[in-house]
Amino acid sequence: MDSIFFYISAGIFVLFLGFFLGWLISRKVTQSQLKHTQKLAENIIAEAQREAETRKKASILEAKDEWYKAKQQFEKDTAEARAELKKLERRIEDKEHNINRKVDFLEKREVELIDKKKTLEKKLHAISEKNAHLDEILHRQNEKLEKIAGMSTESAKKLLITNLENEARTAAAKQIKQIKDEAERNASKISRKIITLAIERCAADHVVESTVSVVDLPNDEMKGRIIGREGRNIRAFENATGIDVIIDDTPEAVILSGFDPIRREVARLALDKLVKDGRIHPGRIEELVEKTRKVLEEEIMEIGEQTILDLNMHGVHTEIVRLLGRLRYRTSYGQNVLQHSKEVAFVASLLASELGLDPVLAKRAGLLHDIGKAADHEIDGPHAEIGAEFARRYGENDVIVNAIASHHEDVEAESLIAHIISAADAISGARPGARRETLENYIRRLEKLEKIADAFDGVEKSYAIQAGREIRILVSHRRVDDAQAAQLAGDISRKIEDDMEYPGQIKVVVIRETRAVDYAR
Numbered sequence: 001m002d003s004i005f006f007y008i009s010a011g012i013f014v015l016f017l018g019f020f021l022g023w024l025i026s027r028k029v030t031q032s033q034l035k036h037t038q039k040l041a042e043n044i045i046a047e048a049q050r051e052a053e054t055r056k057k058a059s060i061l062e063a064k065d066e067w068y069k070a071k072q073q074f075e076k077d078t079a080e081a082r083a084e085l086k087k088l089e090r091r092i093e094d095k096e097h098n099i100n101r102k103v104d105f106l107e108k109r110e111v112e113l114i115d116k117k118k119t120l121e122k123k124l125h126a127i128s129e130k131n132a133h134l135d136e137i138l139h140r141q142n143e144k145l146e147k148i149a150g151m152s153t154e155s156a157k158k159l160l161i162t163n164l165e166n167e168a169r170t171a172a173a174k175q176i177k178q179i180k181d182e183a184e185r186n187a188s189k190i191s192r193k194i195i196t197l198a199i200e201r202c203a204a205d206h207v208v209e210s211t212v213s214v215v216d217l218p219n220d221e222m223k224g225r226i227i228g229r230e231g232r233n234i235r236a237f238e239n240a241t242g243i244d245v246i247i248d249d250t251p252e253a254v255i256l257s258g259f260d261p262i263r264r265e266v267a268r269l270a271l272d273k274l275v276k277d278g279r280i281h282p283g284r285i286e287e288l289v290e291k292t293r294k295v296l297e298e299e300i301m302e303i304g305e306q307t308i309l310d311l312n313m314h315g316v317h318t319e320i321v322r323l324l325g326r327l328r329y330r331t332s333y334g335q336n337v338l339q340h341s342k343e344v345a346f347v348a349s350l351l352a353s354e355l356g357l358d359p360v361l362a363k364r365a366g367l368l369h370d371i372g373k374a375a376d377h378e379i380d381g382p383h384a385e386i387g388a389e390f391a392r393r394y395g396e397n398d399v400i401v402n403a404i405a406s407h408h409e410d411v412e413a414e415s416l417i418a419h420i421i422s423a424a425d426a427i428s429g430a431r432p433g434a435r436r437e438t439l440e441n442y443i444r445r446l447e448k449l450e451k452i453a454d455a456f457d458g459v460e461k462s463y464a465i466q467a468g469r470e471i472r473i474l475v476s477h478r479r480v481d482d483a484q485a486a487q488l489a490g491d492i493s494r495k496i497e498d499d500m501e502y503p504g505q506i507k508v509v510v511i512r513e514t515r516a517v518d519y520a521r
Contacts, residue, residue, distance in 0.1 A: 213255070213256045213264050213265070213267070213268045214253050214254075214255055214256075215253065215254050215255075215256060215268055215271050215272055215275070216252060216253055217252045217253060217254065217275060218252070218275065219252060220251060220252060222275055223247050223254065225280050226245070226247065226254065226271070226274075226275075226280060227247065228280065228281070228282075232282060233280050233281065233282065233285065234247070235511075236282035236285045236286065237267070237270075237271070237285050237289070238463075238472070239472075239474060239511065239513075240270075240285055240286050240289040240290075241258075241263055241266055241267040241270065241289055242258065242260065242263045242461070242463035242465075242472075243256050243257065243258040243260075243263050243264050243266075243267040243463075243465070244256070244257040244258060244465035244466055244470070245257075245267075245271075254271070256268055256271070257465060257466060258463070258465055259442075259443065259446045259464065259468075261329040261330050261331065262296070262326060262329050263463075264329075265296060265329050266289065266292050266293050266296055267289075269292045269295075269296065270285070270288050270289045270292040273288055273292065274288060299325070300322060300325030300326055300328070300329075301321065301322055301325055302325070303324070303325040303328045303338070304320075304321035304322055304323070304324040304325030304326075305321055305325075307324050307325070307338065307342065307367070308321060308324070310342070311342065311345055311363060311367060313363070313364060313367070317394035317395060319390070319394055320368065320371065320390065320391075320394050320396075323371050323374040323375065323390065324338065324341075324367070324368075324371065324374070325338075326374040326375075327341060327370065327371070327373060327374050330373055330374060332370070332373060335428075337370055337373050337374075340370065340428050341366070341367050341368070341369065341370050341371075342367065343424075343428040344366040344367070344369060344370075344421065344424045344425050344427075344428045345362075345363045345364070345366035345367040345424075346363070346366070347366065347424035347427055347428060348362040348363060348365065348366035348417075348420050348421055348424040349362050349363040349366065351420045351423065351424060352417065352420055355416065355420070357416055357417060357420070358417070361397065361399060361400070361417060362417050362420055362421070364396075364397075364400055365399070365400040365403040365404065365417055365418075365421050366421055366424055366425075368387065368391055368396065368400060368404055369384075369387065369403065369404050369407050369421050369425060370383065370387065370425075371387040371390055371391065371404065372384060372385065372386030372387030372388070372389075372390065372404070373387070375390070380447075380451075382408070382410055384404060384405050384406070384407060384408050384410050385405060385410060387404045387405075388401050388402075388404045388405035391404055399414075399415050399417050399418070400417075402414045402415060402418050403415070403417050403418040403420075403421040404421075406418045406422070407421045407422045407425050408422075409422070442468070445468055445500065446464040446468045447464075448499075448500060449462075449464045449468060449471055449496065449500065449506070450462045450463070450464050450471070452492065452495050452496055452499060452500070453471055453473050453492055453508075456488060456491065456492060456495075457479070458475045458476050458479040458480040458484070458488065459473055459474070459475055459488075460474045460475060460476055461473075461474045462474070466507075468506065469505070469506060469507065470506065470507040470508075470509065471492075471506060471507070471508055471509070472509045472511060473488075473489075473492065473508070473509065473510045473511065474511050474513075475488065475510055475511070475512050477512050477513060477514045480510075480512055481512075482512065485510045485512045486510070488510050489508050489509070489510040492508050492510075493506075493508045496508070
């Protein structure tokens, strides 16, 4: 029993001893590992600190390098800017030097001009004194001559004029008798010659110059391009301009016919540009005609302004200037209306000066007396009445308004200026073969023909061509169909027959055209 207890106690003691030894051993091992770990951590921290210090030094070096490069670039830019500033300073100094030199030159010129002015004034004063002395001498000589002749200066002038008039009348009477005797001997021959020349001049002035323009072509092949496939080009051109294009056997030329000179000039210029450009198709034709019309309007204004400048006139309304420019393309009785108006202005000014009236007022009235002809194809009424209304509307003097209205005796003349304008107009327009009433009736007939056609519903524009033997009418394709177009042509024909008197027959052409336009993008 005791031995068992002893063994048990010994076993427990051994167990406790083993546990205690194990605990001691494990504690030593743990402390050894802990020391190793701490040493390893210290090594890692030291390595990290060294690496951080290395990177810090590298970053500082890199930053210093970047700063050095930036400093170099800044110094370079600063040097360039300073060089540019020095160049500008040199330029400014050069300019200042030039300006100072010019100022010195101008000051010298001013001094020279002052000296010349003083010299000129002295010379003018001396000339005035000499003129006064000469006038005094001339007056004394005239007094001596009057005493010697026994008559006054006025009496001597009258006697001299009377003698000259008598001599002129005698010479004129002899010349008239001689011409009359010669005319009686050759009456038949001379009369036939005069009539033939009058007919020839009248035909050339009133038909060719007033209604026809000729455009030269580089070759006859161009005629085919102007006509286009199935005539589309020539139709587009006539529709855009309102002018009839006549293509016949005339070599290398086409004829443009129409009574409106502005339209005809636009057509002539546009066709000339098309021929030179070579691109002839409906779209190009319409574009070029519109551009030409705008260019011609600008040219009309320039012509009007130049006319005002040539006659030294001031304060003329812009619309009056434009109407004067339009007269450049208007002919009347074979005479250019603008040139005729300028002639009337000069003649009227001279007549007014001789009669002791205001030459400036007479010149202004003479220039504007036919201003109504610039718009008489657009407004109903005689051109004198139209021109007077324009002058009144744009602030012209009442004397000028009356002179314009009365220069064809449509109203009573109220001043001597008005009578002078009538006389100057007759002087400038007088010519053998002038047929005033025939031409005015011709123009009125064409205007009435277009007015009748424009009054019908659906008509967009009408053009009288072929000297009034044909009228072409453009209608809206939305408002007039094909059947209505044929009926409209008949209605217009009957209206013309009822309201107008005309020789021969008038061809009525109604044109209805539909266009579809899109763009390839």
